[in-house]
Amino acid sequence: MMGILPGKMVASTYPGLMLETVIAEKKRLRARVRELRARRKAADIAALAAPVADALLALVHEHRARRVACFLSSPVEVPTRDFLQRARDHEIEVLLPVAKPEGRLKWVLDTGAERQHPLLRVPEPVGPTEPGDALATAELIIVPAALVDRQGYRLGWGGGFYDRALVGRTVPVFALVHEDEVVDAVPRELHDRPVDGIVTPKGQFQVESAQ
Numbered sequence: 197m198m199g200i201l202p203g204k205m206v207a208s209t210y211p212g213l214m215l216e217t218v219i220a221e222k223k224r225l226r227a228r229v230r231e232l233r234a235r236r237k238a239a240d241i242a243a244l245a246a247p248v249a250d251a252l253l254a255l256v257h258e259h260r261a262r263r264v265a266c267f268l269s270s271p272v273e274v275p276t277r278d279f280l281q282r283a284r285d286h287e288i289e290v291l292l293p294v295a296k297p298e299g300r301l302k303w304v305l306d307t308g309a310e311r312q313h314p315l316l317r318v319p320e321p322v323g324p325t326e327p328g329d330a331l332a333t334a335e336l337i338i339v340p341a342a343l344v345d346r347q348g349y350r351l352g353w354g355g356g357f358y359d360r361a362l363v364g365r366t367v368p369v370f371a372l373v374h375e376d377e378v379v380d381a382v383p384r385e386l387h388d389r390p391v392d393g394i395v396t397p398k399g400q401f402q403v404e405s406a407q
């Protein structure tokens with residue numbers, strides 16, 4: 197198999213795959229997840245809001261976190277707004293991401309105000325961005341994903357936003373996905389780092405430790 201990066205290998209659950217193959221496979225999987233998500237019915241997604249809020253709140257309490265990072269779900273993601281409302285009621289601060297064009301995330305404390313991102317198909321919070329490395333002030337980080345595998349390797353939407361934001365983080369990071377988005381193996385590149393746990397509407401799971 198020849199290509200633009202011949203011979204560059206990837207340490208992965210897909211041993212021996214060329215880097216270009218991993219990238220193509222990630223692309224194929226993202227398209228597949230997009231397709232499956234587009235088929236989900238709004239009522240089915242709405243029914244997940246309360247159980248997910250329970251699961252996330254339990255996680256926050258378990259970690260005794262007073263400030264967490266989460267995200268404003270799109271209409272096809274696991275819904276987060278019930279959780280955000282309950283976090284507000286419990287005086288738990290939630291940092292929400294704003295995607296900047298250079299590929300970085302900025303963080304805004306949740307107040308309930310939001311708007312549609314002008315280019316991406318996701319909502320974003322409205323409010324002042326927190327200064328400095330705001331994510332470093334979160335005691336627990338909940339991240340979106342297209343897929344996550346049982347070792348905690350996640351596939352995002354290819355922007356590298358979370359890959360960059362999570363470099364060097366030491367607090368627990370949990371991926372929030374639909375139940376059928378937890379898979380056996382996600383293709384890995386060297387920059388990919390596993391999350392510590394997974395939350396689905398069925399509850400939370402610790403990931404299997406890497407072999």
Ligand SMILES: Nc1nc2c(c(=O)[nH]1)N(C=O)[C@@H](CNc1ccc(C(=O)N[C@@H](CCC(=O)O)C(=O)O)cc1)CN2
Nearest residue numbers: 230267268269270272293295316317318340353355357
């Ligand atoms: N709700 C949410 N907010 C988020 C993200 C996310 O994945 N979900 N992000 C993650 O990096 C950042 C924004 N960057 C993004 C980059 C690409 C796509 C994207 O291509 N999305 C797909 C599928 C959308 C969906 O499932 O609703 C698409 O537009 O086809 C989305 C967000 C920060 N905020």
Ligand SMILES: Nc1ncnc2c1ncn2[C@@H]1O[C@H](COP(=O)(O)OP(=O)(O)OP(=O)(O)O)[C@@H](O)[C@H]1O
Nearest residue numbers: 222350351352353354355356357358359360363387
């Ligand atoms: N730590 C990093 N620093 C700089 N660039 C990075 C880093 N991690 C990943 N990238 C770049 O980001 C791009 C997307 O990476 P990848 O396909 O793993 O994204 P993803 O995990 O799907 O997206 P996200 O992290 O936004 O959820 C790649 O071009 C990659 O080189």
